[in-house]
Amino acid sequence: MPRIAVGDIQFYYQQKGEGPDVVLIHGITGNMAIWPLIDLIDNLADDFRVTYYDLRGHGYSDTPASGYTSAEMAADLRRLQQTLRLGPAYLVGHSFGAVVALHAAALYPDHVAGVVLSDAYFPALHELEADITHWDGWPGYKAQTERAGLEVSPDDWFDVGNLCRQAASLDSERLKMFIEEVGQPGLDRLVRLAGTTCGEDVKAVAGLTAERIVSVKHPVLALYGEHSPFLATCRYLQDNLPNCRVALVRGAKHLAHEESPQDFVALVQENLREMAGISGSWNHSQAEPVGGNS
Amino acid sequence: MSEPTYPQIMTDLAAMLGNFNGREYGGQITPETMFSADLGMASIDAVVLGETIEIHYGRTLPFGEFLADLGRRGARDIAVGVLAEFIHKHLSLAPEG
Numbered sequence: 001m002p003r004i005a006v007g008d009i010q011f012y013y014q015q016k017g018e019g020p021d022v023v024l025i026h027g028i029t030g031n032m033a034i035w036p037l038i039d040l041i042d043n044l045a046d047d048f049r050v051t052y053y054d055l056r057g058h059g060y061s062d063t064p065a066s067g068y069t070s071a072e073m074a075a076d077l078r079r080l081q082q083t084l085r086l087g088p089a090y091l092v093g094h095s096f097g098a099v100v101a102l103h104a105a106a107l108y109p110d111h112v113a114g115v116v117l118s119d120a121y122f123p124a125l126h127e128l129e130a131d132i133t134h135w136d137g138w139p140g141y142k143a144q145t146e147r148a149g150l151e152v153s154p155d156d157w158f159d160v161g162n163l164c165r166q167a168a169s170l171d172s173e174r175l176k177m178f179i180e181e182v183g184q185p186g187l188d189r190l191v192r193l194a195g196t197t198c199g200e201d202v203k204a205v206a207g208l209t210a211e212r213i214v215s216v217k218h219p220v221l222a223l224y225g226e227h228s229p230f231l232a233t234c235r236y237l238q239d240n241l242p243n244c245r246v247a248l249v250r251g252a253k254h255l256a257h258e259e260s261p262q263d264f265v266a267l268v269q270e271n272l273r274e275m276a277g278i279s280g281s282w283n284h285s286q287a288e289p290v291g292g293n294s
Numbered sequence: 295m296s297e298p299t300y301p302q303i304m305t306d307l308a309a310m311l312g313n314f315n316g317r318e319y320g321g322q323i324t325p326e327t328m329f330s331a332d333l334g335m336a337s338i339d340a341v342v343l344g345e346t347i348e349i350h351y352g353r354t355l356p357f358g359e360f361l362a363d364l365g366r367r368g369a370r371d372i373a374v375g376v377l378a379e380f381i382h383k384h385l386s387l388a389p390e391g
Binding site: 012016031032033034036037038041054060183188189 | 315330334335336337338340341342345357358359361362364365366370
């Protein structure tokens with residue numbers, strides 16, 4: 001099992017392919033299996049050397065008690081790059097993994113070649129998404145969390161710490177509801193993180209201010225679900241990042257890689273190939289106007 | 295050397311899964327045993343199990359295709375026998391190496 005010591009932490013990773021480096025970064029409560037499950041690895045490995053790993057506190061990587069801000073996880077990524085001797089990499093991150101990716105581009109610009117942000121939500125841009133009740137997926141999300149025995153409100157619906165705390169203290173009836181709706185592995189993931197500072201850390205700006213976000217000059221693909229809760233963030237990135245292209249995944253909400261995997265894989269592959277000059281050339285102005293529901 | 299039979303593969307999988315990365319399973323593992331519901335395994339365990347199987351048989355198997363097929367079908371859980379069939383099919387096809 002390929003595990004590598006990065007500082008005091010053992011990270012689990014896998015690597016496949018030859019070519020310019022691509023690193024895939026999953027979101028909070030996920031793990032690196034999301035990528036092979038949608039066949040992204042084999043699709044990219046013909047053109048790129050693809051490295052994918054479990055973030056700290058996730059999958060088969062270690063779970064330290066603290067250190068879960070985007071700055072700290074971007075530092076993990078940088079040290080992983082150094083240890084594995086990767087070149088400047090194209091970073092593909094989902095949700096908070098996308099925040100880590102953009103933070104890495106801001107902190108270590110010489111070691112990043114481009115960024116794909118899949119449904120990123122930035123703590124510094126929280127006010128853009130202040131009223132989640134405008135999201136057309138809100139009623140369905142709320143109903144699903146209630147079926148899982150959890151309680152969410154428009155104010156705390158995206159608070160991972162709140163979800164972890166609730167999951168760790170479910171009574172027997174709600175525990176049964178959660179396992180039926182989400183499954184035991186999902187419960188295990190939340191309970192594991194409940195013993196860490198992750199829930200609070202991922203809400204921290206941690207230096208990735210709005211000014212820092214828009215200072216990133218790398219090619220950036222803002223890849224959002226057509227029905228994402230974070231389309232205001234997508235519009236902000238389109239308007240303010242200097243080298244940003246937008247693509248929307250038809251029919252998808254926050255989990256485009258699961259909801260429309262073929263479209264997601266095709267868009268990531270096509271845009272990475274353009275960023276790397278393998279097919280065509282990157283032109284950020286080929287942007288897709290972002291409509292939205294908020 | 296002849297390729298392992300399906301029953302041999304089931305025996306091998308039962309040995310691997312009976313104590314997988316420190317998680318012990320006391321029950322009997324049969325082709326009908328479910329990875330998630332019975333063994334409590336998550337998607338990430340499937341990735342690690344794939345590596346374990348490749349090391350055991352000394353072959354590279356197309357687990358990427360297998361996982362992607364599960365993802366396409368939206369399968370939240372599969373039976374151990376389905377994996378055993380996949381391994382049997384590909385060990386029969388693959389050259390020794």
